[in-house]
Amino acid sequence: MTTTSPREFAEQAEPLTWPKDCWYGVGVATAFVSGRLHVIRFLGDELVGYRDAQGNVVLSDNRCAHRGCRFSAGWVADDQLTCPYHGWRYDKAGACRHIPALRPGESIPAGAQIRVYKTQEKYGIVWAWIPEHEPEPTYEIEYIPELDGMHHHPRADIRYLFKGHFSRTIENGIDPVHAPFLHGKSVGQVGPDADLTYPDFEVVKGERITKTRIPVKVQRLSGLVRYLLKGDADTTYKEFRFIYPNVSLPLNRFGRFEFASVLVHLPYSETETLVEATNWRNFLRATPLLTRWFDHETAKTGLQILVEDNSVVKDQQPRIVRYRGSREVLVKSDGMVLGFRKVMRRFLEPDASPGSADRG
């Protein structure tokens, strides 16, 4: 019998490469507040964002071109980002417009420029184009038709710091079969005779997405969902979607009621990923007290779920998913994970031979 020790698993980790030339979700829109700088730890470094006079998000590297100071302790005045060290000011395009200590006859050096990223706001999320070879966006942010009839409830926005790489937090976020086991406390427990085989479990794979739909199998529901879900009812199902490179979308439907979350997984390092989520639903909008209570319960349950997820994700080995040739033993119900890995291979290893593309 061949066995694989944890150490061998650790040795097969992917190098720390980040997807580029794509739209990243970089945070919930409510985190960007006028008059305040918002720092994002991202891809091993930092970004800084603010809202301009029109309310649009301006996002740049959090590093001054002068002598490398962080802008975090700085401020924004007249839509210009001001460095706290020597007061250099940068406009929305990243060009330095003012250097207080510049002498008469001296002009602003051509290199006095910081990198600014193209942003869009959609689904309660701020998205940023992170370039490598393509300075301009080459595709549209994924359309999510299911959210059309739902409303975002910003009071239920949450954030949680995972102690794991974003490839692991995303796989966790799109894995449809772990909930009955890991989320027994927050969502509900699986009955001893529940059928967890999901025979019609179909995984849809697109160029930048993977999605699936499964029936709800939890039988003893807990917390908020016990008011909403009837385990195993025909009109009750869950959908999971991955949107390249860092967004996951769980959706629950129970009869005519639907609720969904859009999660951005902010990659920082092998061991840290900040997950931020917006919550959406098509009911309970107009009754203020009940709406507030439901938002609060949604946020509380959401955070509890993430804490439970982190309890396993933080110790997974290898820390970074091996997108090709993994030694993990996968079965059919890992279809979403396989779909995710395939998308990642497509963009991170575009020159790899097609013959090996379907291996886990």
Ligand code: FES
């Ligand atoms: S380091 Fe930013 S102004 Fe000097």
Ligand SMILES: [Fe+2]
């Ligand atoms: Fe989970």
